[in-house]
Amino acid sequence: MRVLVVEDERRLASIIKRGLIEEGYAVDTVYDGEEAQYMAETTTYDIIILDIMLPKKDGIAVCKDLRAKKINTPVLMLTARDSVEDRVKGLDSGADDYVIKPFAFSELLARIRALLRRESISKTPKIQVGDLSLDTLTREAWRGDRKIDLTTKEYSILEYFMSHPNMVITRTMLEENAWDYEYDSMSNIIDVYIRRLRRKIDADDENSMIQTIRGAGYRLKTA
Ligand code: CA
Numbered sequence: 001m002r003v004l005v006v007e008d009e010r011r012l013a014s015i016i017k018r019g020l021i022e023e024g025y026a027v028d029t030v031y032d033g034e035e036a037q038y039m040a041e042t043t044t045y046d047i048i049i050l051d052i053m054l055p056k057k058d059g060i061a062v063c064k065d066l067r068a069k070k071i072n073t074p075v076l077m078l079t080a081r082d083s084v085e086d087r088v089k090g091l092d093s094g095a096d097d098y099v100i101k102p103f104a105f106s107e108l109l110a111r112i113r114a115l116l117r118r119e120s121i122s123k124t125p126k127i128q129v130g131d132l133s134l135d136t137l138t139r140e141a142w143r144g145d146r147k148i149d150l151t152t153k154e155y156s157i158l159e160y161f162m163s164h165p166n167m168v169i170t171r172t173m174l175e176e177n178a179w180d181y182e183y184d185s186m187s188n189i190i191d192v193y194i195r196r197l198r199r200k201i202d203a204d205d206e207n208s209m210i211q212t213i214r215g216a217g218y219r220l221k222t223a
Contacts, residue, residue, distance in 0.1 A: 002045050002046055002180070003026065003112070004039055008051065008054050024155055040062070047112055049076050049078065059078075063095050074116070080100070080101055129165045131144045132201065143202075157177075165220050167220075170216060171217055194218060
């Protein structure tokens with residue numbers, strides 16, 4: 001899951017970013033409305049956290065323009081406590097929900113999860129591929145009856161695989177979904193994570209559920 005955070009108060013932006021990374025999200029941060037517009041149009045995000053009061057272009061104008069361009073990424077707006085008018089304008093501009101500043105981080109997380117759930121095609125918190133199952137609410141994974149302990153990053157990679165069963169997943173797709181722009185794509189970190197995931201998921205190495213597709217990427221077998 002990849003998130004764009006648009007917030008010109010740098011301290012708040014970095015707190016949000018750090019918190020989201022701890023939860024396993026890949027996070028890009030920008031500090032004004034024009035940058036936000038550019039990033040949202042050129043990168044695929046699962047959700048955009050958009051402050052309203054921003055330099056260069058305010059959040060409401062950004063949201064309106066994105067919707068006019070048929071970019072329907074869920075938008076969660078950050079609004080000031082006393083501004084009912086902003087909240088109404090925000091929702092009217094095409095935002096999906098808002099959080100009032102100052103907010104508890106746990107509330108922000110809950111709103112993000114709720115929006116992502118609303119977006120997910122199945123609308124069910126459980127994903128099942130073969131005997132592998134994932135609960136996206138509790139972030140727990142099982143192979144049959146065996147519970148698999150995953151780090152947040154391993155979880156987000158597995159969730160991506162399980163949302164696209166049998167599809168060839170390129171390294172670029174994995175990078176874009178699970179890492180932000182600070183990630184060094186020359187590193188072999190993806191191979192390291194795939195190796196770790198296989199070790200945790202599979203009963204034996206010979207029949208890994210995650211197949212390597214030579215020259216292309218990986219694929220999660222359904223059986
Ligand atoms: Ca602001």
